[in-house]
Every structure is written in structure tokens, then in C-alpha cells.
Amino acid sequence: MEYCEHIDSIKEVTPSAEGCEDCLKIGGRWVHLRMCMSCGHVGCCDNSPNRHVTKHFTETAHPIIRSVEPGEEWGYCYVDEAFYRSLPEVS
Ligand SMILES: [Zn+2]
Ligand SMILES: [Zn+2]
Ligand SMILES: [Zn+2]
Numbered sequence: 001m002e003y004c005e006h007i008d009s010i011k012e013v014t015p016s017a018e019g020c021e022d023c024l025k026i027g028g029r030w031v032h033l034r035m036c037m038s039c040g041h042v043g044c045c046d047n048s049p050n051r052h053v054t055k056h057f058t059e060t061a062h063p064i065i066r067s068v069e070p071g072e073e074w075g076y077c078y079v080d081e082a083f084y085r086s087l088p089e090v091s
Contacts, residue, residue, distance in 0.1 A: 003088065004080045006063040012090045013040030015068060020044040022052040032069055034076075037087065038062035054078075 030044030043053030075087035
């Protein structure tokens with residue numbers, strides 16, 4: 001699989017929270033969870049009312065996210081609007 005240049009920015013991260021960090025603060029609800037691959041920030045997807053993971057990209061310009069839904073390992077680059085079936089392992 002070919003990746004964009006932003007793949008170099010991904011790190012070995014651990015999820016920042018068990019749910020969307022920002023929804024947990026405001027008592028919001030989410031549909032699916034995504035994780036930022038630059039800092040481990042967990043946020044909610046674009047089907048969620050607050051779209052926190054997109055907001056995280058807008059605020060930080062961290063380009064790559066992945067799904068943290070059980071059984072899902074796809075990733076996405078916001079800058080290139082590119083979906084990846086899986087992301088490379090970071091050692
Ligand atoms: Zn990219
Ligand atoms: Zn949220
Ligand atoms: Zn981040």
C-alpha cells in the first residue's frame with residue numbers, strides 16, 4: 001500500500017481516554033471513536049454531533065487518524081483526504 005508523506009508523522013500512541021475526550025468533558029454523545037496518530041487524542045467521528053476529531057485536526061493540524069472501533073484498523077489523512085485500509089506499524 002502506498003502512503004502519503006504524513007505517514008511519517010505517526011507515532012506509537014496510546015489512547016488518551018476510553019471515549020471521546022471532549023464529549024466526556026461536556027457530557028456529549030458520540031457515534032464512533034477515532035484516534036489521532038500524532039498524540040493519541042481520542043475524538044468522535046463526523047457522524048457524531050460534535051465531530052471532535054475533525055475539530056482536533058483543525059486546531060492542531062495533526063494529519064492522521066485511525067479508527068479505534070473494535071475490529072477496525074483503517075486510517076485517514078485529513079490533508080490528502082486519503083483512506084488507508086490499515087496503517088503501518090511504528091516501532
Ligand atoms: Zn497525507
Ligand atoms: Zn466528541
Ligand atoms: Zn493530535
